[in-house]
Amino acid sequence: MDINTLKKLLESVASGNVTVDEAVTNLKHLPYENLSYARVDHHRSLRKGFPEVIFGQHKTAEHILGITKAIAEKGDTVMITRLSAEKAGLIKTQYPGAVYHDEARILVYEQTPPAKKTTGLILVVAAGTSDIPVAQEAVVTARTIGHFVETLYDVGVSGIHRLLDHEELLTKASVFVVVAGMEGTLPSVVGGLVDKPVIAVPTSVGYGASFGGIAALLAMLNSCASNVTVVNIDNGFGAGYVAALINSLAKT
Amino acid sequence: MDINTLKKLLESVASGNVTVDEAVTNLKHLPYENLSYARVDHHRSLRKGFPEVIFGQHKTAEHILGITKAIAEKGDTVMITRLSAEKAGLIKTQYPGAVYHDEARILVYEQTPPAKKTTGLILVVAAGTSDIPVAQEAVVTARTIGHFVETLYDVGVSGIHRLLDHEELLTKASVFVVVAGMEGTLPSVVGGLVDKPVIAVPTSVGYGASFGGIAALLAMLNSCASNVTVVNIDNGFGAGYVAALINSLAKT
Amino acid sequence: MDINTLKKLLESVASGNVTVDEAVTNLKHLPYENLSYARVDHHRSLRKGFPEVIFGQHKTAEHILGITKAIAEKGDTVMITRLSAEKAGLIKTQYPGAVYHDEARILVYEQTPPAKKTTGLILVVAAGTSDIPVAQEAVVTARTIGHFVETLYDVGVSGIHRLLDHEELLTKASVFVVVAGMEGTLPSVVGGLVDKPVIAVPTSVGYGASFGGIAALLAMLNSCASNVTVVNIDNGFGAGYVAALINSLAKT
Amino acid sequence: MDINTLKKLLESVASGNVTVDEAVTNLKHLPYENLSYARVDHHRSLRKGFPEVIFGQHKTAEHILGITKAIAEKGDTVMITRLSAEKAGLIKTQYPGAVYHDEARILVYEQTPPAKKTTGLILVVAAGTSDIPVAQEAVVTARTIGHFVETLYDVGVSGIHRLLDHEELLTKASVFVVVAGMEGTLPSVVGGLVDKPVIAVPTSVGYGASFGGIAALLAMLNSCASNVTVVNIDNGFGAGYVAALINSLAKT
């Protein structure tokens, strides 16, 4: 339930279209609904600005479906990350309107599209083609919340001119998500070129001494560029979410 | 050289108070000045929004003094982090107007105070009293750049009510810096209570299996709150800097 | 062989229903029975308060069945942890009365149900729905030993109010098992709210820098709450076992 | 402020010896007192069973003295862990009645000695003579809270008969703290001999591949004895505190 839905509900009460009892019924799920295996937080969109997002990786299809149903019934947008294509297919048999972004591995079921934010641009940059799935996780997340996102892919530092050619795009964005595996260098370079916040996402792309993304993670944490913060390895969702939060600030 | 200084220079050229040749002399240091041991980046404040900050930890007093002189002569604000009290004393004999924040270990030499930003509030939260020096590094950094900062200290999760009592303050801020050592839990708890970006700073406070801050760092990277990003262990400066960048967005 | 079984045997000897030779035969397996691949410790329930528990993970079905038989023949309760559904099926063909708890992956074959302890309550708390299997391992273990157990699931710190709403339940329990993956924060928060022992169980739930549970483990070891002790990653059994031992103290 | 102190205050109000206003003044510090650098939690002894303990390691002498004063003025027992002899000397000049346990590095200032608990025995076992300081931290902590504690030192597993000779003592205790560095084996051996909870404390004693206590910590986390839980490296205080909590259960 987001603020607009709440306002509409209260206006309906005011105008007599909804009785007080009906409103109470609708609101009484506060603060959350107990599914025994999960407590769905319906007021999160009031408190946090976006409905609860379902982390699909370790959950059974049944649990995911149950939580989806609980959220969908309140009219909220359902967003499920790290969802396999197979489980997504199951959800879509129940919710045909849901869209599965297969590279990003995110399913989105929107009953009302978000009002497009009138704020700045989020630029998602990826070092190599193998980093694109994580980058897309950030892209889909931020767009689902209602933000404008552009992308700049395969601009790793071993060919620094590929990046420098897009200086104009770099100056247009108000917040950056920079995704890189292997040596994880790109966020430092981007961070040195721009004067906006850069959210660095290490990926597990690499082999040997990349140690599943540790090398990239450490490089980003030690960035000599002061405008870089870091999220967990492969956490494209978190980066997209924070980028949206930051970008939202610009409008107030 | 920040934008105001540049504008004034150009206006002086326009009004005839400064000749074109003098202006050229002043600008020709672009892009940086070579001190042989360091290249001072005078146009950084144009490109990045704040003059180059000196990382004092591994540098000799002589090098620091040389870089300070190069920056100060351009009229820019000098800010030196991780500076020992002893070296700070040396700088102050040359620049009596400099202020040394001993808990934060930052020296600031401001020739013109920054125009106070008309944007939102930065709230810096620290878990324990031992985390305060790192928190203060963030506070001094953000204030030097011109932002409003409030603090909330000693509100670690082992007494969660200490934090919950300040709900009003939590809703007032537009960006958070949350500092914690040991198990590094506080950013997740704060992140769950607010709908704004949270920059988590792990500290090296702890012993045994804290491994110099690794435990806190990992906890923060794995935060189940989606609005948390992380900086390096004890990197209060970086957190304060990014918080200021984010907070600056609010004004445009 | 637990104390009650022993007493009954001796009373039978006293009453003439069992001859001394028969009793000797029954007791002579002391201190253990050698199956060549395993030494079954039949007097463990005397010495340790509960019969030997079989760790099923690395054992072949044949070995498990052999040990099961040796324990069952003495009349003791058989409990097998980390048992796959497939191997459990094999055991149940031989022991149809056995119960397989599939979420907990524990098989229990009880010939005589344990006398319910008249002691306090064990509360098992889990941060996320993905942590439930490990939590259930603790629940089934403690219940099999004869203790009252309640559960509180999906109350992770990113929505702290979910936990705080159950303050009453928190004050009722005499010992806590708190299960969490990812950043492993929940035991510290629970530990700060209660004045009873808290056994923290890190789980391998997470990705990237959770490193298979290391992040959660370190967070728990560094807990700023003084009443927290820790067991191995995913060791729900150990946590349930110690909780039962602690809870047993309350009755003497 | 513990329960007895609170009761006395209220009885004094009832009998007219204390006015309501005075009582309010005394109670209004709830929930804690803000010293700016620390929030002293005076109601902790109500909520947690023992007043707040001061972790002395990273704090300045001035901060420690300030917190000590705030606690002492409420009549509570002051306990400071990881306190250097030098800082302890400073505290004692202000509080001559304070006792400094130098091996344990704990200072205790008791205004009213605790009523001795009528519960069972805590046995603290240490593997080598170098582990004794950590063991003593547990001993002093548990005794200060009011428990009976016995010790068994230098009984490491390389001479297992030293331990087995004390079988009687092992059966008398209701909870164990077992302290060991190097290979950290002792808790598993003790755990196999007794049917009570064992709190294992790894120490940083060792060299080379002991990695400052990691080897001992891992050995304890992987204990094949089911009754072992673990605290942080060198955390004698935590072990003693939990042992006291567990031992307290026995009385109710």
Add this chain to the structure above:
Amino acid sequence: MDINTLKKLLESVASGNVTVDEAVTNLKHLPYENLSYARVDHHRSLRKGFPEVIFGQHKTAEHILGITKAIAEKGDTVMITRLSAEKAGLIKTQYPGAVYHDEARILVYEQTPPAKKTTGLILVVAAGTSDIPVAQEAVVTARTIGHFVETLYDVGVSGIHRLLDHEELLTKASVFVVVAGMEGTLPSVVGGLVDKPVIAVPTSVGYGASFGGIAALLAMLNSCASNVTVVNIDNGFGAGYVAALINSLAKT
């Protein structure tokens, strides 16, 4: 080619049964035979006391068969470790006399059985039933070289009496191989009971913080018993080989 084979060859030359040219042909492979993918070291049994042992894990069936043929043609004993049952089946179709020890995963093809050494006893001790495959690797290795080996299995430290009951066997052996996973404690306990060399073998048995055998490895390296040395995780072969070398010393 071992010393006996060499002697026989030379005696045959002396007696005229083998011509000098034939002997030269047989000896000219010195120092090794080049199979392009492997250099088979036929004189190793002269230099090292036993023919070259084939490490089967990373090699293709074709390579293994080629090396086997090269060794077998010289009349030497072929021993292949870490060999899957499937590849062993392939070898046995060519060498029906070969014996595959499936628990130890070793194939032995002996053309002449080794003269039994008249030296002392090697005792192989294993902590749990899951450690038996690694222990058997040591057993088969030492027996193939010609030594007497006894075993003592499932005597882990959580039931120390199981071990102490075999004191007589412990005094009979002249060298020990002690195999343990999880917390890796058993070698220290055995080492404290005997005055002979103990070779400790950590196994990868365990879960969570056992980290694939690291916990056991570290415990063994930090053993407080002075007579313990360590081999790689799961390296039963190396332990059996060194035990044989040590035991061989006893005869000279």
Add this chain to the structure above:
Amino acid sequence: MDINTLKKLLESVASGNVTVDEAVTNLKHLPYENLSYARVDHHRSLRKGFPEVIFGQHKTAEHILGITKAIAEKGDTVMITRLSAEKAGLIKTQYPGAVYHDEARILVYEQTPPAKKTTGLILVVAAGTSDIPVAQEAVVTARTIGHFVETLYDVGVSGIHRLLDHEELLTKASVFVVVAGMEGTLPSVVGGLVDKPVIAVPTSVGYGASFGGIAALLAMLNSCASNVTVVNIDNGFGAGYVAALINSLAKT
């Protein structure tokens, strides 16, 4: 596009066989071609001495085919590393002239064979037969660039005479690639014997405490031979590439 191709193009322009417009069309892809998922760097062979090499491991067959086509159309040599046999088969259906080196897992599609360099010899040395695939990756890489390469395999340090027997070959080479897993010792020994650069390649061959190649990597980084540098675990390609670069220096 390499230098020769460029020269020919310009000569064709000079001779009128290619119009200026056609040349412009051909050159205008500078600096790279955007395939949306990858930016192919056609001028890399001018800038870097060899066309862009495709890292096949994390890419889909479709992406690989697309990049292959873009490179092949410019007349450049296509080289794809870490390519599975299955994907290689797909490429070969489109480019029948391509050669797949299955041990090295490299596919090469050469439209014009490289002029053989007239420089010195590259010697690739491998410790064990299991290290050969990584060694072959270096061999195929250097040969594809046009260098003479010889190999010396199965000469690990446990039989040091195998290596010393090839002293002549060791003195002939101008640069060495030395590949080893397990303890990673061979580069130090080779480095001590020769006065040329040695590129050490750790492999993931081993088990237990080899930690997937970390042991070998650390040994090589700590080499006491001063002429050793190191590449990533299993990075035969990088070693072969740098060896070719170094060997190329000899000719100028």
Add this chain to the structure above:
Amino acid sequence: MDINTLKKLLESVASGNVTVDEAVTNLKHLPYENLSYARVDHHRSLRKGFPEVIFGQHKTAEHILGITKAIAEKGDTVMITRLSAEKAGLIKTQYPGAVYHDEARILVYEQTPPAKKTTGLILVVAAGTSDIPVAQEAVVTARTIGHFVETLYDVGVSGIHRLLDHEELLTKASVFVVVAGMEGTLPSVVGGLVDKPVIAVPTSVGYGASFGGIAALLAMLNSCASNVTVVNIDNGFGAGYVAALINSLAKT
């Protein structure tokens, strides 16, 4: 108390020079003497072949002196390892006959020199001059127990001919201690040259990625030579002790 001392005591009883009561008094300290901070194990030389050795590193001078006195009074040899020169000086004021080996940091106080063993030779090999102190710890230990020891120093693998020149010495020894820091290669090379047990000792000599000896430790654990076992980093004492145990086997 070693076997000879015991025999003499019993012979004295037999001959009437010592009364039974006196003998009982002398023997009744069995199994050990309790110094409150340490339990001295006087019968260790019977059970383990050598009196208890004192690990001096973490002990106070007072404790060391107390244990020394308890051992010396029984007529046993006192050996203290990891003893600083300063503490050694204190011991020598009480026991002027004690000898302090400063490179090895061992103090030995022998009341009766050991009968020289008539067994084989122990060869202690060290890679670099910086490894000599650890090597000397092994040398002094083995000599104090009564063994013949020779040394071969500064023969690291970067100059392999230095080692190969001593082939004769290598064939003479019956057991080897090989000490190396940095890449820790030497034990593998020595192990490949000889057919006797090799005890590898990693040292903390090195910098950067030697990680205080971890690189050398891992190299040794992964040795491709089958006759290598390993002790803790810098544990020269343990290596010398086990070498003596192995060498002792040769005589029986």
Add this chain to the structure above:
Amino acid sequence: MDINTLKKLLESVASGNVTVDEAVTNLKHLPYENLSYARVDHHRSLRKGFPEVIFGQHKTAEHILGITKAIAEKGDTVMITRLSAEKAGLIKTQYPGAVYHDEARILVYEQTPPAKKTTGLILVVAAGTSDIPVAQEAVVTARTIGHFVETLYDVGVSGIHRLLDHEELLTKASVFVVVAGMEGTLPSVVGGLVDKPVIAVPTSVGYGASFGGIAALLAMLNSCASNVTVVNIDNGFGAGYVAALINSLAKT
């Protein structure tokens, strides 16, 4: 003894100025001289191209002086790395002609300056001013061997234009040494710009998650630029030495 010295000796023999016996005396030190604590390898300059270099860090002043004397007496150049200013002072009292490079911490005592190589240029690049001492170690090493070296300092990636401004210098060099701490990004960026070998040197400059240089080391090992190889953390000497070896190739 280098090749020129050897030739002169032989020419002197040929001309009768040196008798055969004198020449034998001079040559008989082959292959090395035994100082008991060190074996000085006088023929190394023949075999390896430069006299033995002394690693000064772990050696006593006495040992260093002894080795210096042994080398100097043969007329060879003495080079001592990681030498403290204090020990350097001692050496200079004996060898006043020695030069101590204090930033590089190298002492060089040259009796005959090396003939300047007629080969290409070595360019040493450093990311930050704190990395300069390690860079200078490379510079002094390569210059002492006789190479031309230029430097480019303080050109870290957070201000990438500082590096790009020196494109001309980048194209002039035939081999690069690139030194960086913190996130260790610079070698990848330089590697992407040039077509020559790049030797990457991680430094221990940084704090927190730089882990003493591990972050930089991992970034370099995972470099996406194919022309990068890596040496140990802070190993400026090794990088300079290999750069000289590579640069030497250019002349033949």
